[in-house]
Amino acid sequence: MPQPFTVLNEVFPGKPETLAGMMQPGPDGPIFMINLLKFKEKAEYEDGRETDLTGREAYMIYGRAVSQLLPKFGGVAMFVADVTFLSLGQVGELWDEVAIGVYPKRADMVRMSMSDEWREIAVHRSAGLDGQLNIETVLSEEGKNMAWIQQILSMVGPKG
Numbered sequence: 384m385p386q387p388f389t390v391l392n393e394v395f396p397g398k399p400e401t402l403a404g405m406m407q408p409g410p411d412g413p414i415f416m417i418n419l420l421k422f423k424e425k426a427e428y429e430d431g432r433e434t435d436l437t438g439r440e441a442y443m444i445y446g447r448a449v450s451q452l453l454p455k456f457g458g459v460a461m462f463v464a465d466v467t468f469l470s471l472g473q474v475g476e477l478w479d480e481v482a483i484g485v486y487p488k489r490a491d492m493v494r495m496s497m498s499d500e501w502r503e504i505a506v507h508r509s510a511g512l513d514g515q516l517n518i519e520t521v522l523s524e525e526g527k528n529m530a531w532i533q534q535i536l537s538m539v540g541p542k543g
Contacts (some may be wrong), residue, residue: 409489410521413539415461416485416492417518419478426510434510439479442511446482448504456495457487459538478515485539489519 423438434441450460462483469477486492495501526532 414486414489415520418482419516420480421513422479422511423513428510438511441507445504445507456491457540459485461485487539
């Protein structure tokens with residue numbers, strides 16, 4: 384019988400070893416960062432500003448801006464979709480959205496998230512997110528040979 388596992392949504396890494404791991408070189412080849420997103424009902428800005436935005440609306444401000452920022456670091460926003468149904472497995476509560484960003488390598492994602500441009504837009508991310516899971520993935524050998532992936536890979540590479 385499968386063993387249960389614990390899921391903890393976070394807005395920022397909660398463990399020092401997670402942050403330290405992100406600073407390691409990581410796998411070869413492009414990484415596909417899967418983002419499982421859970422939004423707050425109402426946006427809450429850390430600076431205390433008043434807003435009528437929902438968490439989703441605040442996050443979408445961030446999402447549009449980060450999709451424009453990604454290419455400066457060699458990346459691309461590959462996929463964004465709302466979660467509508469869980470057809471297999473069980474969780475207490477579903478995430479609201481799934482997004483996949485592609486980066487040439489982990490270091491490019493880290494460089495982006497440490498940039499002044501990212502920090503400026505990240506206020507909307509924090510305001511809108513109740514939590515998320517970020518799952519770093521790489522293509523399998525079989526995945527590298529799929530025809531559809533070649534177009535995406537042609538968009539990923541050194542830019543900054």
